[in-house]
Amino acid sequence: MIKTSDEKYLKAIYQISLAENSSKATISELAYYLDLKPPTVLERLKILQEEKLITYKKAKGIVLTKIGEKESLNVIRKHRIWETFLHKVCKFSWSEVHELAEQLQNANSEKLIDRIYALSGSPKFDPHGDPIPDKSGKLPTSERRPLLNSVEGCKCVVLGVNEDSHDFLNYLTELKIGLNDKLFVEKIFVFDGSIKVKYKNNENAVLSSRVAEKILVTCTKPNCTCKN
């Protein structure tokens, strides 16, 4: 079994490797992500390497081994299941679940994860719209894309977001845009790419391209011309 203290590193490495298109994680990125200093990270990477969870050479960057990737996906699974549970069963808001899940995922019981996952209805995606890996580490697929890539007239539904910051999530809450909401793309302003959407019962908002980039949606019209 893997050390609890390894988990945050593995999760971070995985997220950086994939989320950033770059695909090679570096020490300073990791340090920044984890809010630590580079020497601290370096020190730990040596241990992770001894544990055969990563390989690291300054040329190649930090790369997860097969085992490392599997463990990472397991950490991510735990995290996302806790988030789902907190949101769906415990009725926490979208913006509250992340930190709490971080703390709870330290509890070390596969069985517990299974139970709370079942209690949450075993969905394939967490409340941020991120896919929940299965036990073997497989990720479900979806056609998520940024709202930004929409064309006028598009009807889509919110699957998640690209960013976890409180400021961003609170902004969405303020606008009353939440998971599974249907958005109608009324107008796109060529000037700066901002997007006017209608949703719920006559709510509407103009979203800056910076925001539209971070809202992940899928089209509900069959042959939508939106860019994926």
Place this chain on the structure above:
Amino acid sequence: MIKTSDEKYLKAIYQISLAENSSKATISELAYYLDLKPPTVLERLKILQEEKLITYKKAKGIVLTKIGEKESLNVIRKHRIWETFLHKVCKFSWSEVHELAEQLQNANSEKLIDRIYALSGSPKFDPHGDPIPDKSGKLPTSERRPLLNSVEGCKCVVLGVNEDSHDFLNYLTELKIGLNDKLFVEKIFVFDGSIKVKYKNNENAVLSSRVAEKILVTCTKPNCTCKN
């Protein structure tokens, strides 16, 4: 707010002070309870004292201050609510909940405790039959007493146990004796005080006095002559 690392000490001090009739906790007791060595405990007691959570003098033993007691009860509240949740909602067995609760109670959210308490049906007693303090630290009362104090013919119901060891809890599970089970005291053997009970659908068992001492019950007959 109190330090997470203080919590286990406070809980332990509280339990020792009350559970053991002695009522004054000592360093070696605490060390034994927490599976630490006395110098470690002593060192930490000095800090707890600076934080005004306890007073300690070797003559008087370790005594919780008002604040310390309140914090202890809050830790105990969290712990027992988690145990309740794990048992009632997540369907963990009686013997599994303790360790898991220990890990989960580190998560620091009053709100979360409230939610999972509500999900569990807000009972006054946890799955071991121990009372759950309310937010202000008040304990609900009950007429729990050891099964050992019963008289023949007594009808009682299991409210909890006096001991948390796996061996003991597994033994009860084996016998199929669980929380809220009704026990009929069929015979008491004067020889060694062991007790023959009938329960469920014709289950029956002879319980040694050592075991009967650790099963906590309350009588269901109005004017029972059992010793309290």
Place this chain on the structure above:
DNA sequence: ACACAAAGTTAGGCTTACCTAATAATATTG
């Protein structure tokens, strides 16, 4: 291609939470 910036690395230090071994204080008991 070389100077300067960015990233990585080394060395050494701090704090927390543990430990052991030795000593001191306090109880117990023959």
Place this chain on the structure above:
DNA sequence: CAATATTATTAGGTAAGCCTAACTTTGTGT
């Protein structure tokens, strides 16, 4: 009440996980 056993305390040590400061390596731009 002296001898012994128990408990408390002190001193000093270790490992984990973090840090800063200084040095080295590796880009990058003109």
